[in-house]
Amino acid sequence: MLYLYYMINTLLDKVTRTQQLSQDEIIYLLSSATPTALYQAADRVREKYVGNGVYLRALIEFSNICKNNCLYCGIRAENAHIKRYRMTPDEIIQTAQQAAGYGYKTVVLQSGEDIWFDSDKLCHIIREIKKLDIAITLSIGEKSREEYAAYRKAGADRYLLRIETTDKTLYEKLDPQMSWDNRVRCLHDLKSLGYEVGSGSLVGLPGQTVESLANDLLFFQKLPVDMAGIGPFIPHPQTPLANEKSDGHFELSLKMMALMRLLLPDINIPATTAMESLHPQGRLVALQSGANVVMPNVTATEYRPLYELYPGKICLGDTAAKCRGCIEEKIKSIGRHVSSSKGFHGDYLKNTH
Ligand code: SAH
Numbered sequence: 092m093l094y095l096y097y098m099i100n101t102l103l104d105k106v107t108r109t110q111q112l113s114q115d116e117i118i119y120l121l122s123s124a125t126p127t128a129l130y131q132a133a134d135r136v137r138e139k140y141v142g143n144g145v146y147l148r149a150l151i152e153f154s155n156i157c158k159n160n161c162l163y164c165g166i167r168a169e170n171a172h173i174k175r176y177r178m179t180p181d182e183i184i185q186t187a188q189q190a191a192g193y194g195y196k197t198v199v200l201q202s203g204e205d206i207w208f209d210s211d212k213l214c215h216i217i218r219e220i221k222k223l224d225i226a227i228t229l230s231i232g233e234k235s236r237e238e239y240a241a242y243r244k245a246g247a248d249r250y251l252l253r254i255e256t257t258d259k260t261l262y263e264k265l266d267p268q269m270s271w272d273n274r275v276r277c278l279h280d281l282k283s284l285g286y287e288v289g290s291g292s293l294v295g296l297p298g299q300t301v302e303s304l305a306n307d308l309l310f311f312q313k314l315p316v317d318m319a320g321i322g323p324f325i326p327h328p329q330t331p332l333a334n335e336k337s338d339g340h341f342e343l344s345l346k347m348m349a350l351m352r353l354l355l356p357d358i359n360i361p362a363t364t365a366m367e368s369l370h371p372q373g374r375l376v377a378l379q380s381g382a383n384v385v386m387p388n389v390t391a392t393e394y395r396p397l398y399e400l401y402p403g404k405i406c407l408g409d410t411a412a413k414c415r416g417c418i419e420e421k422i423k424s425i426g427r428h429v430s431s432s433k434g435f436h437g438d439y440l441k442n443t444h
Contacts (some may be wrong), residue, residue: 103132106353117305121346125138133349133381140356141383141439142428145422148197148228149190149411152398153178156204159232161255161260162265163293165327165399166203172329176190176397177205180212184219186411191223191390193415196433199251199386201230212240214245221246221355226433228289233273236280243284250281250436253320256296257310258303265296278314287436289318289359294347295340296324297332304347312354317436318384319358321347322365325401341369345380352381359384360438368403375419375425384434385422387414 102120104110112120120129127392130135152175155166166173178186187198202208216228220227228249229242239250250356252274256262258396259271292307311319323340326332361384363376370376374385388395389411396407406414419429432438 095123096128097128099128102171103128106350107132107136110354110356112246112350112354114302114305114309114364117350118301120350121301121304121343122423125342126346126349127347129349130380133352136352136356137360137381137383141359142430143427144381144383144432144439145378145420145427146197146359146384146430146432146434147195147415148199148201148384148386148434149187149193149195150201150386151183151190152201152388152390152394153183153186153206154202154205154207155394155398156207158206159204159269160267161269162267162331163324163401165298165326165329165401167330170329170361173399174397176394177207178372178394179296180216180219183216186389187220187225188223191410193389193411195389195415196431197226197228197233197249198389199228201251202232204232210241214241217242217245226435233269234279236284239277239280239284239286243286247286248433249287249289249318251291251318251320252277252281253291253293254278254307254310256292256299256303257306258291258299261296261298261303264298282314287317288314289320290314290316291318291320291322292347293322293324295345296335297335304343308347308350308354311351315355315358317358318360319351319355320361320363321351322363323369324417325365325368325403327399327401337369341366341373344378350378351382357437357440359434361386364388364405365401367405368401375421378422378427379425384417387411387418389414402438 145277226248230251262271323344326335362374362382366373
């Protein structure tokens with residue numbers, strides 16, 4: 092017992108000093124039971140490198156129409172049991188205006204891979220939202236380099252595209268007809284076009300090994316990402332993975348997130364909504380274990396239940412106004428504050444927080 096305690100502390104000292112861990116060392120930390128010291132180390136590093144401010148990103152889920160068939164995802168094309176919706180460009184722009192009115196400095200536009208939104212439509216939406224002087228993050232899946240370039244030129248600042256898993260065989264099993272190499276190509280294109288790039292993994296996928304989780308962290312460090320969202324996999328009843336379990340996924344995600352903070356100390360790390368779906372205080376626990384970003388939902392209440400990536404999503408019946416107030420109170424309750432900057436990677440060091 093004493094030896095295990097010693098080993099954990101030695102590794103935490105090492106990573107805090109050098110920001111480096113080997114795959115074996117990451118596996119050791121991921122496998123250790125209730126590693127309070129890991130969470131505390133991540134919390135200290137978070138405070139030192141990105142401060143006590145929490146960046147809020149207003150999430151607009153603008154279409155649940157998707158051409159893909161990811162086995163884990165509730166909005167996969169073959170799920171015939173959900174009602175599909177698509178917001179109009181004007182509705183999306185109005186929702187962004189509303190978000191800016193609530194004081195949000197960034198909106199995240201997320202959807203399934205809905206090809207109705209071609210480059211022209213998206214660039215129009217981006218240009219209109221940009222007039223509000225807020226940052227724009229896109230999370231709309233795999234596109235060509237030309238499309239990414241067009242969105243960037245129109246004013247998009249950031250892009251979120253989770254690799255989901257770095258285990259290529261597992262990825263291609265869970266995401267049929269998709270290519271892992273193409274997903275990596277997308278991440279490299281986004282980086283080279285000057286986007287702030289967010290990636291991340293799903294934790295607890297059937298067949299996922301602790302070795303591959305360690306590789307995920309090393310992959311994010313190598314890219315390197317500007318943001319990494321780590322979320323637990325939660326089985327959706329209308330998918331082929333309906334009978335899988337979610338036991339232990341919260342804690343494993345928390346460990347991954349804390350390690351992410353130690354390996355890339357100054358990046359932005361969200362306390363993901365899926366974490367709160369598995370634990371009543373999930374986002375606060377995450378904010379105290381390395382996270383510094385929260386993405387409150389500003390989607391109109393009528394659409395929220397339809398964007399069901401996984402069951403048990405929080406705040407389904409709430410309004411955008413309620414979510415804004417509620418999250419701010421929660422953040423204050425743990426001695427932190429909502430940051431007033433747009434929250435670009437490195438803003439804290441530039442004193443624009
Ligand atoms: N179409 C976009 C957005 C996908 S939805 C894209 O391809 O990037 C956003 C994220 O939801 C996905 O990246 C995935 O990690 C997560 N997600 C999907 N199904 C989930 C599930 N069952 N449990 C938890 N998270 C899930």
